[in-house]
Amino acid sequence: MIRVIVSRDAIDIADEFTQLEQGGAVATFTGLVRADDGVATLELEHYPGATEAALTRLAEEARARWSLTAATIVHRVGPMAPGERIVFVGTCSAHRAAALEACAFLIDRLKTDAPFWKRETVDGASRWVEARATDDHAAARWS
Amino acid sequence: MIRVIVSRDAIDIADEFTQLEQGGAVATFTGLVRADDGVATLELEHYPGATEAALTRLAEEARARWSLTAATIVHRVGPMAPGERIVFVGTCSAHRAAALEACAFLIDRLKTDAPFWKRETVDGASRWVEARATDDHAAARWS
Amino acid sequence: MKLLYFAWVRERIGLAEEDVTPPATVATVADLVAWLAPRSPGHAAAFTDPARLRAAVDQAFVPLETPIAGVREVAIFPPVTGG
Amino acid sequence: MKLLYFAWVRERIGLAEEDVTPPATVATVADLVAWLAPRSPGHAAAFTDPARLRAAVDQAFVPLETPIAGVREVAIFPPVTGG
Numbered sequence: 001m002i003r004v005i006v007s008r009d010a011i012d013i014a015d016e017f018t019q020l021e022q023g024g025a026v027a028t029f030t031g032l033v034r035a036d037d038g039v040a041t042l043e044l045e046h047y048p049g050a051t052e053a054a055l056t057r058l059a060e061e062a063r064a065r066w067s068l069t070a071a072t073i074v075h076r077v078g079p080m081a082p083g084e085r086i087v088f089v090g091t092c093s094a095h096r097a098a099a100l101e102a103c104a105f106l107i108d109r110l111k112t113d114a115p116f117w118k119r120e121t122v123d124g125a126s127r128w129v130e131a132r133a134t135d136d137h138a139a140a141r142w143s
Numbered sequence: 144m145i146r147v148i149v150s151r152d153a154i155d156i157a158d159e160f161t162q163l164e165q166g167g168a169v170a171t172f173t174g175l176v177r178a179d180d181g182v183a184t185l186e187l188e189h190y191p192g193a194t195e196a197a198l199t200r201l202a203e204e205a206r207a208r209w210s211l212t213a214a215t216i217v218h219r220v221g222p223m224a225p226g227e228r229i230v231f232v233g234t235c236s237a238h239r240a241a242a243l244e245a246c247a248f249l250i251d252r253l254k255t256d257a258p259f260w261k262r263e264t265v266d267g268a269s270r271w272v273e274a275r276a277t278d279d280h281a282a283a284r285w286s
Numbered sequence: 287m288k289l290l291y292f293a294w295v296r297e298r299i300g301l302a303e304e305d306v307t308p309p310a311t312v313a314t315v316a317d318l319v320a321w322l323a324p325r326s327p328g329h330a331a332a333f334t335d336p337a338r339l340r341a342a343v344d345q346a347f348v349p350l351e352t353p354i355a356g357v358r359e360v361a362i363f364p365p366v367t368g369g
Numbered sequence: 370m371k372l373l374y375f376a377w378v379r380e381r382i383g384l385a386e387e388d389v390t391p392p393a394t395v396a397t398v399a400d401l402v403a404w405l406a407p408r409s410p411g412h413a414a415a416f417t418d419p420a421r422l423r424a425a426v427d428q429a430f431v432p433l434e435t436p437i438a439g440v441r442e443v444a445i446f447p448p449v450t451g452g
Contacts, residue, residue, distance in 0.1 A: 013156060013157050013160045014156050014157040017156045017173070021173075021175055021226065023175070023177075024174065024175050024176075024177045025172070025173075025174060025175070026171075026172070026173040026174075026175065027170070027171065027172050027173075027246070028169075028170065028171045028172075028173075029168070029169070029170050029171075029239065029242070029243060030160070030164075030168075030169040030170075030171075031167065031168060031169075031239070031369055032164055032166070032167050032168070032169065033167075034166075034167045034237075044368070045292055045293055046292075046368075047290065047292060047342070047345075047361060047363070049345060050342055050345040050361070053345055054347075075368065075369075083164065086368075086369070087368070087369050094177075096172065096174070096250060097281065099172070100172060100243075100246070100247045100250075103170070103243070104243045107239060107243075107369060110368060110369045111366075111367075111368060111369040112366065113347065113366075114366060114368050114369070115292065115342065115347075115361075115363065115366055115368075116366055116367065116368025116369070117292055117293035117363065117364065117366060117367055117368070118367045118368070119293070128293050128294045128364065128367075129367045130365075130367070131364070131365030131366065131367050135369075138240065174452055187451070188375055188376055189375075189451070190373070190375055190425070190428075190444060190446070192428060193425055193428040193444070196428055197430075218451060218452075229451075229452070230451070230452050250452060253451060253452045254449075254450075254451060254452040255449065256430065256449075257449060257451050257452070258375065258425065258430075258444075258446065258449055258451075259449055259450065259451025259452070260375055260376035260446065260447065260449060260450055260451070261450045261451070262376070271376050271377045271447065271450075272450045273448075273450070274447070274448030274449065274450050278452075
């Protein structure tokens with residue numbers, strides 16, 4: 001089962017696990033708003049329509065490549081506070097190596113292939129987060 | 144924070160996430176009792192004392208090697224039904240690659256380094272699960 | 287042709303979207319960016335450095351050299367920073 | 370010396386643990402296994418094939434060639450299958 005959600009709502013981990021658990025091995029990655037470098041709020045902008053299509057393509061690619069029984073991508077948009085979950089990626093497979101690799105693939109590629117933009121407020125000043133070259137490298141190792 | 148639990152109780156995912164979320168990136172692996180090959184029940188035996196020590200050593204090793212802010216290993220013992228969670232491994236780090244690698248390390252090494260034994264009941268017959276050579280290979284790639 | 291702008295591209299231009307009809311000499315996304323730049327001080331500010339821009343054509347990510355003949359929607363934005 | 374047995378080793382022997390005092394000629398875990406085998410038909414059945422056995426000495430996993438002089442607790446069991 002492919003599940004792709006782009007929403008302003010908080011991510012419910014217990015509910016996501018219930019949906020994912022379709023086999024013997026479940027791997028997940030969760031990204032949280034950093035609380036440690038003075039970020040007061042984070043705001044996520046996205047490209048409606050194109051975002052969901054990009055995430056669905058990624059999930060379908062992972063499902064085919066690693067024979068997954070389930071793949072979930074949930075990404076929040078809108079304003080968020082430090083410590084809140086921005087993104088949740090989950091994979092389920094009969095085999096643990098497949099679940100783990102597919103999960104790493106999804107989060108690496110999501111960082112470079114999905115149209116999201118982060119805006120941070122630090123010490124009262126708001127700025128767009130710059131893309132990092134390390135994300136391109138992480139994504140490139142899967143192709 | 145290192146958290147190691149060996150218990151007959153069901154694994155509460157939402158609670159484990161709350162304990163793990165100590166940084167920007169959380170990776171988890173969850174193993175479920177397989178429901179697809181006729182297994183009616185699974186029973187986990189362990190070596191009390193030695194189990195907790197082995198899991199704590201593994202978690203400490205992962206924390207030092209990947210600079211984790213949190214590492215959790217929860218392993219159930221006793222009888223379990225298909226679909227139930229046997230094991231939960233979670234890692235938290237400032238960086239996603241560290242969290243993902245440490246999580247894969249923990250589950251690979253746990254399979255070979257912790258004193259658990261599985262007994263399955265299939266079609267009314269009970270048998271001890273045989274160790275698999277692939278688990279040794281998966282664990283060896285970390286040393 | 288519908289144009290969509292995101293993040294600081296949107297903010298500098300002051301518009302989230304607009305409709306334009308570029309001449310036939312505007313063949314690629316890069317040509318489009320160069321053609322748009324003089325429309326306003328905001329467009330000029332957004333399109334100063336094309337190396338910092340990315341694009342999608344009909345919702346697919348593409349290089350700026352991609353032809354735009356016949357496309358309905360072009361989005362122009364900074365490198366993505368999700369996840 | 371306290372001995373602990375797990376999984377099918379425990380089942381075949383019919384004991385989870387026992388206390389033994391092996392002679393000084395029993396130097397390693399492998400020697401101990403050979404010395405224990407004749408104690409009962411259950412011990413013999415459990416220790417038929419030492420290649421299928423693993424051990425821990427004072428709760429640390431060790432090869433069967435490990436010396437046991439001075440140790441308090443030896444556990445003998447099949448390869449582990451957790452996770």
